[in-house]
Amino acid sequence: MEPPNIERLDERTVQRIAAGEVVERPASVVKELIENSLDAGATRVAVSVEAGGTEGIRIRDDGVGIPADQLEAAVAEHATSKIGKIEDLDHGVGTLGFRGEALYTVGAVSRLTVRSRPPGADAGSEITVEGGDVGDVRPAGCPEGTTVEVDGLFYNTPARKKFLKRTATEFDRVNAVVTGYALANPGVAVSLEHDGRETFATEGNGDLRSAVLAVYGREVADAMVDMEWEPGNSDTDSPVHSVTGLVSHPETTRSSREYLATYVNGRYVTAGALRDAVLDAYGGQLAPDRYPFAVLFVEVPPGDVDVNVHPRKLEVRFDEEPAVRAAVEEAVEAALLDHGLIRSTAPRG
Ligand code: ADP
Ligand code: MG
Helix, strand or coil: CCCCCCCCCCHHHHHHHHHHHHCCCHHHHHHHHHHHHHHCCCCEEEEEEEHHHCCEEEEEECCCCCCHHHHHHHCCCCCCCCCCCHHHHHCCCCCCCCCCCHHHHHHHCCEEEEEEECCCCCCEEEEEEECCEECCCEEECCCCEEEEEEECCCCCCHHHHHCCCCHHHHHHHHHHHHHHHHHHCCCCEEEEEECCEEEEECCCCCCHHHHHHHHHCHHHHHCEEEEEECCCCCCCCCCCCEEEEEEECCCCEECCHHHEEEEECCEEEECHHHHHHHHHHCCCCCCCCCEECEEEEEECCHHHECCCCCCCCCECCECCHHHHHHHHHHHHHHHHHHCCCCCCCCCCC
């Protein structure tokens, strides 16, 4: 056998491999782009996808926009307007993004166009990146705000493209992400369109219940009760500041856990511990393999939860997990009891 010949990968290949780590599927692109729109202070975010996002993703916002002379930086590696230096991370990041790599990585594995006009600017401009090749900045007619278009995702990484699931499955994931951000931001009008048909559109009037109505429909919205939990006065160093949101009647359920939307310090996350705590609160009152709807906001001290996780991972872990679980269970149980939706099984106190 010939000895192996170890060679350095060329820059372009390295870039595509790295991109594959961050951008796994259409839903991960949509997540990054929505976060950018929210970070830009948008009050309207319109997402539309073709074939579950595999053929096209378009997101338009009315945020601060990107001036023509910044467009190149926006799609460049590790370029961000959100943090200046590493110490900024120690003070907690107020924005959803900060790595400055989303647009760069998406541009490496698709045809990406960023078109923008900052409010008040006379004209807009756009830049296109195709498989990592950055084009020139051109003038473009466009409304105020930013539109990002992603076509042919993974056209140059066939191995990655092969991992994509059926269109319907990819769309379900996109829908879950857009729904997650829509519910976390009832003050922003968020809409989703698939193959030209509207899936939902929230009003952006700041009311969580109204957002739930838009996303899940009347039956579910009417079956949701308010939840409001704070630690007792004597519990001065509780590892949980508050638990708020909405949970559904134990008979308004689905066969999937995906309708348990959880947020920690305003971030949309998946946290098995939080979901389990919600389910425990229902006691034995859920039918087998049925899951309630929940929109659960948990506030904890910023240092107790790691948000600087890998960009692809939504899963979070808590330093004080048992206490967080207990608080969530108590909050949900109290809400259900208060509204007479479950019967007390054990003396509480
Ligand atoms: P990050 O969000 O981590 O800063 P991105 O690659 O997602 O990195 O975006 C790079 C930069 O491009 C952002 O810091 C921001 O300045 C700008 N940008 C991206 N999307 C938008 C948008 N929708 N509106 C305004 N600016 C944007
Ligand atoms: Mg970003």
